[in-house]
Amino acid sequence: MTRLFIVEGPPCSGKSSTAKYIGERLSKMGRRVSCVDEGTGEHPADYENSAYVTGGQLASFPPGLREMVRSSGEARVDGYVLSLSKFGGAALQRLLPYKIYDALPWEAEMPVMLDKWERFAEGAEDHTVHVFNCVLLQNPMCETMMRFNFPIEQSLEYIGKIAQAIASLDPAVVYLKDNDIKGSVQAASGGRPGWLESVIKYHEEGAYGRSIGAAGFDGYIACLNERQRRELEILEKLEIKSLVLEDPGKDWAGAYRELGQFIRT
Incomplete structure (x- = not known):
């Protein structure tokens, strides 16, 4: 029986709303549910706003900060993982070069x-x-892909390792395929002040964006279209139960009916 549902898709495709719908349906079916949205705090399976410092790196820190890291961080692998929300000022600036997803x-x-x-x-x-x-x-x-410009084979290798790690949970993936990513982003970005500018910059400055000369909004959309293509190819190769909803934004009622049937299987 599936104990982990993961909703995927490009930005502005409706992932958060769909995850909420899945959680509500499962609750009505009598299942106990833990629904965690992205960016809502500490994630049970992922790192958000966290840093990782090895023991060797920690030795170069000032004694006071060294003690703060040891007392507030989790000892993991060969170092410490710590939430950056617990730090401010000079201590935070000292830790930013070790931020997971942005610097390591x-x-x-x-x-x-x-x-x-x-x-x-x-x-x-x-x-x-x-x-x-x-x-x-x-x-x-x-x-x-975006930050390091690895080939799809290397992305598949890593994602495949995650799939192996969670295999005992009989996971299921729901992918919201968007054939008009540009239109969806344009429609949703007005309600997210500053978001579009930041994500455009992120994609322009990443290794993949630089490799294709991505510039401005159109460059960002080009990155997203290729990312979606690769994600769907990877999903097909994973040994994991999945449902691809084609342009669900055009008919959410129909998409949720199909999703409801998927959840019950």
Whole structure:
């Protein structure tokens, strides 16, 4: 029986609303549900606003900060993972170069993130269904593809390791395929002040964006279209139950009917 649903898709495709719908349907079916949206705080299977500092790196910190890291961080792999929300001022500035997803080299970041997935799966309660979004495809692709410009084979290798780590939860992926990403982003961006500018900059400055000369809004959309293409290709190759909803935004009622049937299987 599925104990983990993950909703994926490009930005502005309706992932958060769909994850909420899945959680509500499961609750009505009598299942105990833990629904965690992206960016809502500490995530049980992913790192948000966190840093990772190895023991060797910590030795170079000022004694006071060194003690703060040891007392507030989690000892993981060969160092400490800590929430940056617990720090401010000079201490925060000292830790930003070690931020997960934004600053760490891949060889340091990858084992820490896999460790998080493995610990989540091992500790997941038998009678709880978890509902997440973005964490299986979007976040790994933002790293392996957008930030580092790795080939799709390397992205698949890493995502495949995550799939293996959570196999005991009989996971299921719901992918919201958007054939008009540009239109969806344009329609939704007005309600997110400053968001579009920041994501355009992120994609322009990433290794993949630089490799294709991505510039401005159209460059951002080009990155997203290719990311969606790769994500769907990877999803087909994973040994994981999945449902691809084609342009659900055109008919949410119909999409949710199809999704309801998928949840019951």
